[in-house]
Amino acid sequence: MKIGINGTEDSALRIKKIMNNIFPEIEISIYAEEKIKDAHKSFDICQQENDGIIFTGIGVMKSILNTNLELIKPYEYIARDGSSILKVLWELKKSNQFPKEISIDVVNKIALNEMLEEFDVSFDKIKILPYSSSISEEEYLEFHKKNKLENEINTFITGFGSVYKELKEDNYNVFRLHPTSLKVRENTEKLIYKINTQMIHHSSIVVQVIKLILKGDSFHQYKTLKQKGKFELELLEYVQEIQGSLLNIGKDEYMIFSTRGSLKGRVSISKFLNIMKKESKYNFLIFSGIGYGASSYLAEMSARKALKKALLKNSPSLYIKDGDLMNGPIGDKKEESFDIKIRDIKILKIAEITRINPLHIAKLIEVINQTGNKEVSTQDISNYLSLTERSARRILNKLIDNNYAILSGKEAFTGVGRPKKIVKLKF
Template identity: 35%
Template sequence: MRKRLALIGPSDSVEIMQESVKRFFPDAAFKAYVRERTEDVHEVLEQSQSECDGLLFSGIGVQEAARSKGVLTKPYTQIERGAYSLIRAFSEIHRRGLSFDRISVDVVNQQVISEVIREFGIPFGQVYSMPFTTEHTEQEFLEWHRELLESGKVDLAISGFGSVYQQLVELGHPVFRMLPSSLQVRDTVEHLLGTIAARGLRSAGIAIQIIRLCRNEEHSINQYDRMKDEGRFFLELLDYVRAIQGSIFTIGKREYAIFSTRGVIESPVHLGLFSTLLNWGRKNNIKVCSGIGIGSTAFEAEKSAQMALSHSRERPHGGVFLVHDDQIRGPLGEEEELRYRTRIGDNTLLRIAREIGITPSYVDRIRAIMDKTGKNTFDSGDLAACLGIGERSARRVLKKFLDSGHATLVGKENSYNVGRPKNLVQINI
């Protein structure tokens, strides 16, 4: 199947991108989405991502402007403005016989400018640079060039921004444009197509996410306030579902199911968006529990999602877990995230679990904590925090380890608070 690329940026850059894609990738389809100003690029994000398999931005400014105002769920990359583009601009200046004595250059960093100047072999005078950063707007880059030109500090400007270049031309200033080269486009598109193909392999499979809201009734003033908060959460949830291109269904009281694909729901973008929902719920005393299941069929994915949800509901503050085959991860995006197994085939772990009197999966979960933290000695508070359970439950778990001989009492931790010192237990598995 032909992959369709979205070519996004100002018209002059997009024209070069189109010509290069036609020449080097005759089997690739593409569609141009032209926006002359970087601040307008977000306007095409939803359409381009619904119509194309990957997004190619004409430069870092265009890409970052899109990311700052929208959500990128498809593979994307940008054509770097580096040595290639700068050398092309220098060549044009040299061809016209203009002076290199005093110039201003934006986007590229000083190290690249210095290396190109050294390799180019032309004696330069004063070179002012303003590397790209998301802290500066396109208008600020324009004003920087304009001030240097109108104050007589520089004789000409070089810009990687299409609109900055155009406005300086309209003001009558000598300015040159840094454009992508066809070789840059070729190399960047090759990388993007590889990313799309890899993601396509990973995306094979159905993903179902179940979300359950649990209100802490101690903080609930009345039923009206509870319904209002849950309504606000649902509106936030709809934005999230739209961003990950999923479908949502109500499956019970305060419980929702989202259908999507593995590639989208496992992406860092998904995780970041859902973390925002989790934090909103915690601030409003709503416990958000979520489980993600991945499978080759909807039945398999839903079964895994329910299993993941059960792990989330064990935690005092909820969170999101993911189950795929016999692997479980969670709470995703949080400091205590672990990866362990839901089904154990290891005879040693099975024997240990039987001797201790807890499930093999729980043993593997504790083993994962030990691997991640690099420690094997815990008090009940430490273990409770790592497992997301109450301290009383953690004491019972440690006692089972001690009684079965799979842990050793190595000391007591003195506490400045009122109460008995906590046992320090060394787990041996």
């Protein structure tokens, strides 16, 4: 595991020393700048070369977050809290010149007062300027200098390396709020957990199932084989891009195995969409589903559910199922994201009583809300839920039997088949 420390040099060196003692198995690198406002200069390379990032303080972290830089790796910052204050108080006590007045920055007033009360320490005068991302290092420096001139304060405590350095050069009696072993251990353990979680997430299995549907009834076998050969060459390039493996699992079906980390979002998926858009060159339509899972089996099950959704479309489509979320058709103007796990108590209750799939209940309620019409026929149910009329009739009968629908009439008889029931839903 590699962790980069981004921030001011004196804090970075101190943090690295502590981390080396506590976590000797971790490879640690420093990416330091003299001032917080310059931390962004070494941030990109820090993020590229490491699994996670430790910022030397909240100021460094905020300076990065306030830029256009994208934080994609796990990160933590080392706060200056009560333990840092305690360390300075101990240094003051050892100096045998315990001051009556102090000028201190970064820490908040509550944390300072708690530590002073806990160790029965008091000062006649305290000037404090807590951390704020809107205050520059130069302003913190001026704060301390002003306190020396106007308030005759002679002891200064700062959390900024650049402020400490300048005050020290001007012979101020200045002390540094350093990161402590306690906070370094605590935040490094949090970061390790985040890194491991991300690694597991990125290594989860991705399965993509691709189905080719022939256009029309008549096919010239040689022409079809030739076109499929071209399609497979393009598909192989896409598979290499996502570092996957390709299986031909049937006459017109393919399966791709990869990992979440290799299938890098829309950038890689767009390459497959470009292949799909070339369907006019082929005598077949391309449909696909992508699924994520902790195992190949679970990923394939998710991919097949996504493919089933794609096959309901009249044109080439791609859907993605990740956990309880389904997205699609990917790249389409009407792309939507929806939760396929029903959590609505009302829907779950109706489904339990009627023994109807809760997704079917949810879809019917959605249609009612969109149309404002509660009257439906067997044909309507069949169209809404993409079911056969026989299955739709069974659903209507279950709703009637459990008092969630009432018969309100029949469609006009056309002389073909039986007149269809029209029922009013009671959702």
